[in-house]
Amino acid sequence: MEGIVVIKCGGSTMDQLPDSFFQAIAKLQEEGKKLVIVHGGGPAINAMLDRVQIVPQFVDGLRVTCEDTLGVVEMVLCGSINKSLVRRLTQAGAKAWGVSGIDGQTLVAQKTSKPLGWVGEIQKTNIGIPQAILSQGYVPVIAPLSVSADGTEHFNVNADVAAGAIAAALAAEKLVMVTDVPGILRPQTDGSKAVVKETSADDIAQMIADEVITGGMIPKVQSALDALGQGVDQVVICKGTAEDLLAVCANQAVGTTVRMKVKQD
Numbered sequence: 001m002e003g004i005v006v007i008k009c010g011g012s013t014m015d016q017l018p019d020s021f022f023q024a025i026a027k028l029q030e031e032g033k034k035l036v037i038v039h040g041g042g043p044a045i046n047a048m049l050d051r052v053q054i055v056p057q058f059v060d061g062l063r064v065t066c067e068d069t070l071g072v073v074e075m076v077l078c079g080s081i082n083k084s085l086v087r088r089l090t091q092a093g094a095k096a097w098g099v100s101g102i103d104g105q106t107l108v109a110q111k112t113s114k115p116l117g118w119v120g121e122i123q124k125t126n127i128g129i130p131q132a133i134l135s136q137g138y139v140p141v142i143a144p145l146s147v148s149a150d151g152t153e154h155f156n157v158n159a160d161v162a163a164g165a166i167a168a169a170l171a172a173e174k175l176v177m178v179t180d181v182p183g184i185l186r187p188q189t190d191g192s193k194a195v196v197k198e199t200s201a202d203d204i205a206q207m208i209a210d211e212v213i214t215g216g217m218i219p220k221v222q223s224a225l226d227a228l229g230q231g232v233d234q235v236v237i238c239k240g241t242a243e244d245l246l247a248v249c250a251n252q253a254v255g256t257t258v259r260m261k262v263k264q265d
C-alpha cells in the first residue's frame with residue numbers, strides 16, 4: 001500500500017531504543033506517514049523463562065516452544081513488551097494501539113511440521129485490524145503471536161517472519177528491521193567486520209552456508225527475501241536510532257539493503 005512502512009523492532013535492541021527513536025516515529029506519523037510496528041522480545045522471554053526454570057532452545061534462530069514456553073511467550077510479548085512500546089510511543093507524542101496477531105485473526109497459522117513445538121507457520125495474513133487502526137490515525141503495534149483458522153490453537157511466530165508477512169500483506173513500501181547491529185556484518189581480511197551495504201538472495205545463501213550469517217540473523221534475511229518476493233519494495237536492516245529510521249524513510253542508504261538481485265549498472 002502506498003506509503004506504508006513496517007518497522008520490526010527486535011528484542012535485542014528494545015532496552016536500548018532511545019526516546020529520540022520514538023520521537024522520530026511521532027514526527028513521521030505527524031507528517032502523514034503510515035507506520036506499522038511489529039515487535040520481538042527474545043531476551044525478555046529468555047529472562048522470564050529463566051525465572052520459571054525453563055532453558056531456552058533455538059534452531060536456526062527459531063525458539064523451540066513447548067506448551068509452558070508458549071504461555072510465557074504470549075505473556076511477555078502481548079503483555080509487558082507490547083504495552084511498554086505503546087507507552088513509549090505515547091510519551092513521545094505518537095498515537096499507538098497495541099494488538100497481537102491473534103486479534104482479529106491478523107496472523108492465521110498452522111503448527112509447523114518442524115520439530116519446534118508450538119511454532120506457527122503463517123497461512124494467511126488478515127490486514128483488516130492493522131488497516132482499521134491506521135485509518136484511525138494510530139500506529140498498530142503488533143505482537144507476533146498467531147492463531148489457528150478455527151481459533152482453537154495459538155502459536156509462537158518469530159517476529160521477523162511476522163513482520164515480513166504483514167509487510168507483504170499490506171504491500172508496504174518498506175520493511176525496516178531494527179536490531180542491535182548496524183546491518184549484516186561480514187568479516188574482512190584484517191579481522192575486522194564491515195557492514196554489507198547491499199545484498200541479494202544468492203549472496204545471502206552463500207553467507208548462511210559459510211556461517212557468516214547465523215542465529216537470529218537467519219530468520220531476518222529469509223523474511224526479508226520472502227517480503228521482497230511478495231511485493232515489498234525495499235527491506236533494510238539497521239540500528240534502532242532516530243537517524244537511521246529517518247534516513248531510511250528519506251530514501252537515504254543506511255545499514256544493509258536486501259534486494260532479490262543486486263542491481264547491475
Ligand SMILES: Nc1ncnc2c1ncn2[C@@H]1O[C@H](COP(=O)(O)OP(=O)(O)O)[C@@H](O)[C@H]1O
Binds near residue numbers: 010041160215218
Ligand atoms: N552476519 C551477521 N551480521 C550481523 N549480525 C549477525 C550475523 N550473523 C548473526 N548475527 C547475530 O544476529 C543478531 C541479531 O538477531 P537477533 O538477536 O535475533 O536480534 P533481534 O532481536 O533484533 O531480532 C546479532 O546481534 C548477531 O549476534
Ligand SMILES: CC(=O)N[C@@H](CCC(=O)OP(=O)(O)O)C(=O)O
Binds near residue numbers: 012039040042063157
Ligand atoms: C518462533 C520464535 O522464534 N519466536 C520468537 C518471537 C519473539 C522474537 O522473534 O523476538 P526477537 O525479534 O527479539 O528475535 C521467540 O520466541 O523468541
